Amino acid sequence: MGTSSEIVETPPLTAKGQATRDRIVAAAARLIFERGVAGTGVEDVKSAAGVSSSQLYHYFADKQELVHAVIAHQSEAVVDGQQPLLGRLDSIEALRAWRDQAVAIQRSLHCQGGCPIGSLAGELAETDPESRARIAAGFARWEQAIAQGINAMHERGDLPAEIDPEELALAILAAHQGGLILTQVRRDPAPLEAVLDAIVDHVASLHSRARREPISSLDG
Amino acid sequence: MGTSSEIVETPPLTAKGQATRDRIVAAAARLIFERGVAGTGVEDVKSAAGVSSSQLYHYFADKQELVHAVIAHQSEAVVDGQQPLLGRLDSIEALRAWRDQAVAIQRSLHCQGGCPIGSLAGELAETDPESRARIAAGFARWEQAIAQGINAMHERGDLPAEIDPEELALAILAAHQGGLILTQVRRDPAPLEAVLDAIVDHVASLHSRARREPISSLDG
């Protein structure tokens, strides 16, 4: 896995150089999260990171490449930021706890910013194919993290056998994204709560169905 | 309802003038749908609509105002484009038909563009508060259209009494949005299918629960 176009190359890079690069990416990520890609100038990034033009263009060929680095950075941050809950979504209680966490995060941000990856998606999907592909990869990692727990439930027999766990994980991710967008636009956590409650209830309903029919019949 | 800041004013406007204005908005809406707000220059809109600078700035004070008009335009188009199904989501079959329609639309677009309102949301929510409010209003209309049918089911006793129909409608809208984003990013209708199936199944499960307990107890 991962033979083709992950990250093209990273010419050596000194310890100090790496630090500067990281500082630039971190500053860019923060600004872009707050103001969007189009709303964030290279100039803003420079002053926020405390670097000069030549430094920035020493590490990144152009703004687009910087954006790509930000996508990678946020893809990690988003998954890491939801741990340890995200990696263990293998029970209804775990799902509810994760739901509460997601809602709490939005509340603490006053429902601003939305999803660090999702908002990039809306802005870049039709603009830059390379970005679109990288965002898709970020979502894939996220989806996989969710699928881990759902798969565990499934194998344990806590979900009906005919259910596709990957599909369910995908639905959970999609629900989360949709909730985030509406919550961001309305500046109100209600949509996120509503959709996460609905999807978790749905999983719970599948769970109780599985326990009622421990071994499902093979034909429909 | 709607006493305050709907549309500020529209100085008279001749029949021909109205036509030109509409042409500009339609062209802008199409381009923005395809390339995003930041990716669409005023110049592009001018040539696409076949108008000159002075015409465009005769009808709109600046690009931002044009964007606002596009938001209003798409808010209508999105709801209208889903009729008559959207207005009658008052049964499980209707929900499934609507789901199929939503998926079919994405297929026909090759999963490009996402949601005409949703993608605007991602791009403008943190950039322009005025746009954010107008997008929220657009979503509200959409939500209301969904709620109509859900409310009908609820009043008919097809959903458990303790369920809040508005909340469920909000969850359906959010699920749709999330599915659209992932579908757009992955260029694959699977996420939309997965999340809409999940949410419709959830409603179906509520439905069968309601029919099992036709009159619910008043206390929790």
Add this chain to the structure above:
DNA sequence: GTTTTTCTGGACTGTCAAATCCAGAACGCG
């Protein structure tokens, strides 16, 4: 039919942000 308002053409301007360039400093390495 003249007068007034609305509408249109297209050249022009100003701004602002992305990207370049030429040094020169710091650092790694033998």
Add this chain to the structure above:
DNA sequence: CGCGTTCTGGATTTGACAGTCCAGAAAAAC
């Protein structure tokens, strides 16, 4: 301690693009 590579500073160029202006055509008003 030389020698090359990596890294940094900041002035400068370039170009795109939002927005302006004035003059004239078309339509409405009376």
